[in-house]
Amino acid sequence: MKIQRTIPPAAAPINLSALVHGLAGTFLGRRYLKKLKSEMKEYFKVRHIFLVSSGKAALTLILLALKSLSPNKKEVLIPAYTCFSVPSAIVKAGLKISLCDIAPLTFDFDYKLFEEAVTENTLCVIPDHLFGIPADMDKINSFCKDRGIFVVEDAAQAMGGMYKGKKLGTIGDAGFFSLGRGKNITCGSGGIIVTNSDRISTAIESVYSHVKSPGISETIKEFLKVMILSIFIHPLLYWFPSGLPFLKLGETMFYKEFPIRRLSGMQAGLLRGWQRQLEESNKMRKENASYFYERLRLKSLLGLRNNASISFLRLPLMVKDREIKERIYSLFNEKGLGISQMYPTPINEIEEIKDLFNGKAFPFASKIVERILTLPTHQLLSEKDKKVIVDYINNIPI
Numbered sequence: 238m239k240i241q242r243t244i245p246p247a248a249a250p251i252n253l254s255a256l257v258h259g260l261a262g263t264f265l266g267r268r269y270l271k272k273l274k275s276e277m278k279e280y281f282k283v284r285h286i287f288l289v290s291s292g293k294a295a296l297t298l299i300l301l302a303l304k305s306l307s308p309n310k311k312e313v314l315i316p317a318y319t320c321f322s323v324p325s326a327i328v329k330a331g332l333k334i335s336l337c338d339i340a341p342l343t344f345d346f347d348y349k350l351f352e353e354a355v356t357e358n359t360l361c362v363i364p365d366h367l368f369g370i371p372a373d374m375d376k377i378n379s380f381c382k383d384r385g386i387f388v389v390e391d392a393a394q395a396m397g398g399m400y401k402g403k404k405l406g407t408i409g410d411a412g413f414f415s416l417g418r419g420k421n422i423t424c425g426s427g428g429i430i431v432t433n434s435d436r437i438s439t440a441i442e443s444v445y446s447h448v449k450s451p452g453i454s455e456t457i458k459e460f461l462k463v464m465i466l467s468i469f470i471h472p473l474l475y476w477f478p479s480g481l482p483f484l485k486l487g488e489t490m491f492y493k494e495f496p497i498r499r500l501s502g503m504q505a506g507l508l509r510g511w512q513r514q515l516e517e518s519n520k521m522r523k524e525n526a527s528y529f530y531e532r533l534r535l536k537s538l539l540g541l542r543n544n545a546s547i548s549f550l551r552l553p554l555m556v557k558d559r560e561i562k563e564r565i566y567s568l569f570n571e572k573g574l575g576i577s578q579m580y581p582t583p584i585n586e587i588e589e590i591k592d593l594f595n596g597k598a599f600p601f602a603s604k605i606v607e608r609i610l611t612l613p614t615h616q617l618l619s620e621k622d623k624k625v626i627v628d629y630i631n632n633i634p635i
Contacts, residue, residue: 244575247419266502288500292415295428302440317602366395519548
């Protein structure tokens with residue numbers, strides 16, 4: 238354990254005011270939840286909102302609802318490189334994972350392969366706005382609408398992001414967001430389901446009605462975790478939790494089982510003023526990403542594409558090969574500069590489910606794993622932090 242300023246790879250600060258409202262929400266939960274739902278309906282311009290315990294819980298409920306609406310279809314098509322929570326939710330919903338390789342740099346589906354990946358058994362397609370980068374929703378919606386395939390947007394990393402004047406997560410048949418600790422805003426954990434479809438909402442409600450709210454002991458335990466997080470997420474103190482291996486910070490896990498609960502009143506209280514926090518968070522992420530784009534000299538090698546409209550949850554860099562990736566990661570990790578290697582394998586190589594894919598390969602997803610690093614973009618970065626990150630990258634011998 239090395240005592241030094243250590244930047245978390247992803248972070249959403251929680252201030253004292255939020256903690257006070259979170260404590261109040263423990264006892265006045267109904268009031269906070271009602272206000273939060275009303276605000277989110279207005280912000281996202283949707284008719285239906287469901288608040289749950291995590292992003293993967295949100296996706297699971299959506300999939301269970303769609304499964305009830307189209308019981309003869311069992312396949313869910315996702316990108317071959319995405320968050321492990323997505324296949325976790327598909328498995329928990331009792332559905333089959335179907336994969337399509339991705340396009341370099343965009344992290345979106347490779348549309349040359351997309352049509353072949355869709356079958357008569359495809360229940361829904363889940364485009365992924367990874368790192369906040371929008372998928373091609375026009376292309377996906379147009380293709381799926383004609384074939385009776387549902388579109389579920391994975392906007393877990395893109396809350397507040399836009400696509401052609403529309404908020405990400407609201408463009409498909411349904412969408413979901415994550416309120417986990419490394420997202421645009423957080424209440425420790427949590428998920429949001431949005432839809433404008435009365436039919437889908439009714440189906441979700443039939444499942445959601447059986448979902449329980451967390452008990453008081455569970456709520457208090459979660460509040461204490463959030464309080465500790467709010468302290469140790471700061472770069473001056475993050476060296477401590479990041480130096481404790483048993484916390485498994487930054488590790489990507491495939492969960493066979495996970496709880497599905499309603500969002501608690503305490504968590505709704507923590508989100509008091511969430512719109513302002515979201516705007517400030519996304520504004521800072523755009524500014525920090527632009528800072529790196531403007532100053533990194535290795536643009537052609539790293540494959541950078543500047544887009545000032547994207548609020549990057551993390552800034553992806555594509556280096557030349559695994560050797561360079563490991564060299565940069567080792568240096569940055571030693572210096573506490575908040576670098577991340579992201580997901581350790583493509584979906585088809587996840588140990589717990591790899592037998593489902595019969596050895597099928599997804600070359601571009603595999604190349605992403607070999608070459609990707611991400612830089613932090615959150616508001617806890619100081620000007621000095623950003624300068625040090627740029628200087629280290631620009632001076633790495635390649």
